[in-house]
Amino acid sequence: MPRTILFNKPFDVLSQFTDKGTEGTSRRTLSEFIDLPGVYAAGRLDRDSEGLLVLTDDGGLQQKIAHPRNKWPKTYWVQVEGIPSDAALDLLRKGVELKDGRTRPAEVSRMEEPAALWPRVPPIRVRKSVPDCWLKITISEGRNRQVRRMTAAIGHPTLRLIRYAVGPWTLDGLLPGTWNDAPPHRIPPAPKTAAPKARRPRRKPRPSK
Template sequence: MLILFNKPYGVLSQFTDRGSPTARATLSDYVDLPGVYPAGRLDRDSEGLLLLTDDGRQQARIADPKFKLPKTYWVQVEGDPDDAALDRLRRGVRLNDGDTRPADVERIDAPAIWPRDPPIRVRAAIPDRWLSLTIREGRNRQIRRMTAAVGFPTLRLIRVSIGDWRLRDLAPGIWREG
């Protein structure tokens, strides 16, 4: 079984929240299916497509970077990246844990998506821009670190696809079999 889930902002990509003094939202607040586990992770402050499966081999194939499944994100950044910044992302960016693989990146119009709760911070004097960014690896907070490394911090991050699986019109907090 494979589940496509639109993980809302603020939800942990796990079924329990051990060790936290305050209860935080987890997958168990949204998915009540025994025996499924996330295939990969999506940070608490990121949104979008998370795959869950009851097949350990499928889980490993989706999550393991050696298979290089492309993951595409819509990224709202602070500022308006110029061509030089986008070219740096396309070549790969040096992070504190080494160089990233080259990314596919392009400017996009603001997507027609759900409002975020809480909303992102907006600064009247600083524009923002949406990008579509595809990577084939999955380091911790990689997209956020990449955009910051080229001078454009991430304000909002939504994963829209993993391999051939697409978020499409799936609403936040809702799942479907894939």
């Protein structure tokens, strides 16, 4: 039976089992927390981000989650610098222009600091003279550092980023650095692409009389 697990990745941990970085450095990896043969991360979560990482030994599921064309929704708790206006949040909802093109429309709402939030180690750097707030952002694409670039584009840099949900799965009940088996869920199928229309054969011209 294929196995899928949910892991709450702490800050400053790579989303891989080995460190292929600069020789002589020692960065924390998944192998510090997970000792299961054959499972690999489905998609990425940056080293300086926290939260839900799905790992599986099912190659088909891994492809469904990771490939952008499948549009799996991913929800983030995002602490940003400053208090975004309604107009700024509407920009995220409509799609913002980044260097690699306009983003798809996102679901965005203000939220209170999560009740079950754990302290980050090390803590974020805040400026006492500048307020901050939390946003809940759901996107259906996975560009590099996308959420951080989106909030920066509206003038509110991200201070802390926690992935709360991937598709049907959430962080609920998971402390940082812990994992459990994913509860069974119906896996959404990949969206169908329209079949190309068959071309009609050209009629041969009639011979002139």
